[in-house]
Amino acid sequence: MFKKISFVLISMAMFSACTQENPLEVEVYETSAKGNQLTKLTEFSSGDSSSVIRLFPEKKLQTITGFGGSFTEASAYLLNQLSKENRERILEAYFGESGARYSLTRTHMNSCDFSLTNYSYAPLEGDKELTSFSIEEDRDDIIPMIKEAMAISKEGFKIISSPWTAPPWMKDNKKWPGGKLLPEYYDSWALFFSKYLDAYKAEGIDIWGVTVENEPLGNNNNWESMHYTPKEMTDFVQNHLGPQLRADAPDVKILGYDQNRGEELKEWVDEMYRDEAAAQYFDGTAVHWYASTYDWFPKSLQYAHEAAPDKYLIQSEACVDAEVPKWQDDQWYWSKEATDWGWTWASEEQKYLHPKYVPVYRYARDIIGCLNNWVDGWVDWNMVLDRQGGPNWFENWCVAPVIVDPEQDEVYFTPLYYTLAHFSRYIRPGAQVIDLENTDESLMVTAAENPDGSTVVVVLNQGTAARHFQLDLGDRSAELSIDAQAIQTILISNI
Numbered sequence: 001m002f003k004k005i006s007f008v009l010i011s012m013a014m015f016s017a018c019t020q021e022n023p024l025e026v027e028v029y030e031t032s033a034k035g036n037q038l039t040k041l042t043e044f045s046s047g048d049s050s051s052v053i054r055l056f057p058e059k060k061l062q063t064i065t066g067f068g069g070s071f072t073e074a075s076a077y078l079l080n081q082l083s084k085e086n087r088e089r090i091l092e093a094y095f096g097e098s099g100a101r102y103s104l105t106r107t108h109m110n111s112c113d114f115s116l117t118n119y120s121y122a123p124l125e126g127d128k129e130l131t132s133f134s135i136e137e138d139r140d141d142i143i144p145m146i147k148e149a150m151a152i153s154k155e156g157f158k159i160i161s162s163p164w165t166a167p168p169w170m171k172d173n174k175k176w177p178g179g180k181l182l183p184e185y186y187d188s189w190a191l192f193f194s195k196y197l198d199a200y201k202a203e204g205i206d207i208w209g210v211t212v213e214n215e216p217l218g219n220n221n222n223w224e225s226m227h228y229t230p231k232e233m234t235d236f237v238q239n240h241l242g243p244q245l246r247a248d249a250p251d252v253k254i255l256g257y258d259q260n261r262g263e264e265l266k267e268w269v270d271e272m273y274r275d276e277a278a279a280q281y282f283d284g285t286a287v288h289w290y291a292s293t294y295d296w297f298p299k300s301l302q303y304a305h306e307a308a309p310d311k312y313l314i315q316s317e318a319c320v321d322a323e324v325p326k327w328q329d330d331q332w333y334w335s336k337e338a339t340d341w342g343w344t345w346a347s348e349e350q351k352y353l354h355p356k357y358v359p360v361y362r363y364a365r366d367i368i369g370c371l372n373n374w375v376d377g378w379v380d381w382n383m384v385l386d387r388q389g390g391p392n393w394f395e396n397w398c399v400a401p402v403i404v405d406p407e408q409d410e411v412y413f414t415p416l417y418y419t420l421a422h423f424s425r426y427i428r429p430g431a432q433v434i435d436l437e438n439t440d441e442s443l444m445v446t447a448a449e450n451p452d453g454s455t456v457v458v459v460l461n462q463g464t465a466a467r468h469f470q471l472d473l474g475d476r477s478a479e480l481s482i483d484a485q486a487i488q489t490i491l492i493s494n495i
Contacts, residue, residue: 066104067424076141081406164224209253230271242281284312296369453494
């Protein structure tokens with residue numbers, strides 16, 4: 001059974017982590033391979049604390065948009081199979097004040113691989129005016145899931161919507177996977193976005209932003225996709241989608257690219273921001289993590305930021321892919337056993353980017369690496385999957401932070417859930433990443449200052465021994481330690 005989420009039910013009394021004259025008062029929460037699950041720590045082991053993490057809140061970097069996961073048909077369908085108690089328990093864990101407090105989410109327009117079957121909101125072939133448009137397909141699952149999450153979330157959350165493909169009749173190959181949008185349907189496809197936004201608004205759901213296309217480079221024609229070159233996407237946005245949404249939904253953000261953040265990212269941002277005529281319609285860039293299990297490509301992220309320093313840079317999708325979830329086996333998620341698509345399918349010259357890895361580290365390393373390189377939002381993929389890693393019409397099995405067995409009405413909160421909560425729960429929208437100095441190369445660290453003035457530090461120790469360090473903020477400091485194989489969130493109040 002999942003241990004009841006209790007980290008906000010614990011008294012919020014502050015404690016002094018050291019005995020010096022001007023101590024830094026902190027709250028510390030840890031998740032570890034030894035079994036801590038966002039557990040509040042009040043005692044720390046003693047040892048050499050020559051390592052120092054020094055915070056520089058006066059040097060503020062990017063502003064945080066949010067953290068969260070995705071509303072897929074697969075996740076929503078599974079919630080419908082569970083008891084009311086477990087359904088509410090999962091949504092509370094993701095969106096409630098006692099949980100991860102997700103603030104940035106994603107969903108799909110039309111079907112995706114994590115749908116039960118292929119579908120489009122505009123199935124009528126040749127219907128250029130989209131008179132047949134309807135979101136009826138979403139009324140049994142995705143829409144109720146979003147509405148229940150909205151009712152639970154105290155501060156609310158943003159939603160990014162992404163299409164995997166236009167209806168096949170709009171494409172040159174007339175198929176769900178692959179192909180390109182035919183030029184005669186550019187205006188119809190732009191109108192499709194507008195009708196989708198209006199339909200969801202009529203349901204009481206405001207969509208914050210859209211990406212132009214999920215993975216425009218394709219997926220080897222395996223499941224729903226539609227291909228663009230950088231120029232084709234930029235031309236479509238500049239001449240069709242941008243003007244359409246500026247007229248119909250001017251507050252909705254448009255994010256370009258929406259695929260892996262390797263070297264190819266540079267070509268895309270160069271084209272998106274080629275001139276003011278194009279750049280005016282792009283509010284930012286969306287990226288995925290699948291180019292490597294360990295490399296977050298800092299140079300590419302920095303390049304994307306420098307190309308448009310005032311625009312969003314959002315990690316819009318990530319998951320442990322090409323794996324069937326391990327059920328009730330926390331240690332697997334802390335072990336170097338996972339593989340991804342590249343372990344089998346990457347070209348020989350790219351295989352070094354896809355070694356076996358520790359799932360918890362992949363998440364924690366990636367989020368810290370992203371935050372330290374200008375990313376302002378980070379979105380996981382499916383919130384809920386079953387023990388097979390689906391449902392998925394293409395049988396493209398993956399892992400989610402929460403795994404369920406609908407037949408037994410059982411729920412498993414994996415260590416990935418707690419890993420994400422270390423960021424989403426404590427680093428709130430509007431926070432600003434701050435500069436820091438870390439003298440311990442064995443630790444990964446990031447920090448941010450929240451709108452309420454509190455400071456959040458997240459530390460990852462991938463080593464097999466506990467690490468001791470001194471945390472400095474101005475003239476105040478605290479002597480702390482982090483367990484072996486652990487992630488830790490340190491909360492400093494604004495007092």
